[in-house]
Amino acid sequence: MSEQAAIYPGQHGAAASDAPRQPSRPPARRIRPPRWLPGLLLPAALLATAELAVRAGMLAPNLLPPPSAILETIAELAQRGLAGHVAASALRVAAGFAAGALAAILLGTATALHRPTHAFFDPTVQALRAIPSLAWVPLLLLWLGIDEAPKLVLIAIGAFFPVYMGVAAGIRGVDRKLVEVARLYRLSASQQARQVLLPAALPAILTGLRNGLGLAWMFMVAAELIAASKGLGYLLSDGRETSRADIVLAAILLLAILGKASDSLMLRLEQRLLAWRDSFESHDHA
């Protein structure tokens, strides 16, 4: 019961009982469109415009094949091992992201909790963060050859930095007042980290993980464009070499769908783990 309700018992019911009775009418059922529908409107409009523009002869089909042709290409690729390409890319992203994120969580936590560790590692991490992804490629190829290892390392590098930033900034930004409460209960440093700092930093950590996953997909394409015989990046490269714009666009479309799907999964995880948050978003979606 709310404080006000406790002070004025029965108040909430008064207005209803004093109001003139209305003839009972079945409540009107309001049909609400699914939440995902508005997000589909823009891509659908773009695809429809492209289809019409190509069919009307306004755009050259060899440069921009109509979406219907791209769908046909996807169907055709599906007969010739598209699933293997998708699986190879997805597995690389999963493995590289897991390794990069794990390393980032460990190092980010250490630098946030221990000042000397921060002083030792953080300047180097910030300098490495400024290096563009493609600059790593020749070095990784030299060091690790052209097998899976350089691809996974490149993806892990891509995922590492946003997760590191999220973890370190999240922990350092924890409300001092909550830490004071933990001190009142004489928690050990590890108990404080586990029971207060990490849960309080979780919103920033999850944002870092989401950004890291997005970058992992981008770095996967960079890795596969350079040296791969399987994967969506390989399909992009193959389409360019054979002047098949439909294959290039099919690979781009699949990358967009896979990236969005993995981001949606992360978003669901975030909403589930952060259900306690009293944020603007939680009110907005209530």
Next chain:
Amino acid sequence: MTMLDIRIDDKSYCGQKVLGPLHLHLKQGEVVSLLGASGSGKSTLLSILAGLDRDWRGSVQLDGTRLQGVHPAISLVFQEPRLFPWLTVAENLRFGLPSADDCGCELEMLLEETGLQGLGQRLPKQLSGGQAQRAAIARGLMRRPRILLLDEPFSAVDAFTRMKLQDLLLGIAARHQLAILQVTHDIDEALYLSDRILVLRAGGGPLHGEFTVPSARPRSRSDASLLPLKDRMLDLLHLAEQAG
């Protein structure tokens, strides 16, 4: 008999004296309010007693034993509830307790005593301001302290809720034989709740004033006999403000 003996020789921030020399005591079951101008070190004193502030000179003795740092016999309730938002009310109350002390009946009793029965599984965001402050008080009581320190605990709630929480606090203090030391800016609140009222001096030094509230409990909020005492305290607080 004195339960808590407090001697602050010196507490300074960046070379600026905040507290001391100051000598206070607290008896079992006694309710004492601390008043004073802003910057007179009221909240700092509570931080020292709770063991959160270690950078000071002096001593705090509980039943003749010198305290070092945080002690389970002393609980602090802050101005804001400071509940962990990811834990339910029940989990907040159990926070930091060894699992051996995790007695469900104690928890249920405290929830009932603080008017939170049925709300144990709610998250802090689902509580009203008054309910959250009740939960903070209940959390402070879970360790079965002998002394409850309160740092302006009712300043953020509306007037009706404040009155209810004040009565709740008096009931809890009486039932648990708790000594309470609270910081407040509200003279009426101090007069309603306290056995003694202490006025701190801005910039350190001994107490600016000490008043014993003569009225017996239960008190009326409009007790006219306390008006002369209120006037004296107002005069003293004006002087303290000017001195600060």
